[in-house]
Amino acid sequence: MKYFSLIFLIVSMHQLQAQSEDFCNEALWYQKLQHGDTLSVRCDTVYLLNRFTFNYYQKLLKTYRSQDQRIKALTSVYDDMSMLYEKRVADQDKEYQQLLANFNQLVSGSNTFIQQSNQNLASIKTSLQHAEANIQTTQTSLATVESSLKQEIKISRKQKFKNIVGGFAAGAIVAALVFAASN
The missing domain is CATH 1.20.5 (Single alpha-helices involved in coiled-coils or other helix-helix interfaces)
Incomplete structure (x- = not known):
């Protein structure tokens, strides 16, 4: 005898009015049947498969x-x-x-x-520029002072020379007068 396997899958959630509540509510259900068995289907979809x-x-x-x-x-x-x-x-x-x-x-x-x-x-x-300007002014002033000092020294030397020459001349005149008066 051949055995047939039958798998029932419910494709749709809508059930026919004649369905059995306990059989068609299964999401996946199968049953083995023998040759000659009768099956009453009350679901909307049934698949019949061989073993x-x-x-x-x-x-x-x-x-x-x-x-x-x-x-x-x-x-x-x-x-x-x-x-x-x-x-x-x-x-x-x-x-x-x-x-x-x-x-x-x-x-x-x-x-x-x-x-x-x-x-x-x-x-x-800015400070360095001011300092540089001050240094330049100071250098110019120092050059002016140096030149003035050199002139003053020259004048002073001339005056001393004149004084020496004048003193020598006066001394020579006084000595000549004293010598001439003593002779």
Whole structure:
């Protein structure tokens, strides 16, 4: 005798009015029948399969369920990795924002320092220009004073020479007068 396997799948949730409540509410149901058995169908869809096709579909279903567990495990691992990645991206974004804020603060501080340094250099340059002008004025004054001192020294020497010559002449005249008066 041949055995037939019968699998009943409900394709639609709509049931016919004549359906049995306990039979057609099953999502997946099968029953083995022998040759000559009578079956009363009260569902909207029925599939009749031989033993080999039924066994093939049953193996596929078991394979799918075992792969489904693996897929769920892989999906769970992927979700965990995805969450870790998103957390890492968020952490890196936070670190980037902190580094950017620190960098901007350093740039602002550097710009302020540069501006103050430029102002200080400008005031130092102005001071050096004033000092250079004062040095030039002093050098000119020193040259004038030196020239005046040289003239004064010349005049003083001439005066001393005149005084010496005049004193010598007066001494010679007085000596000649004293000598002439003594003779």
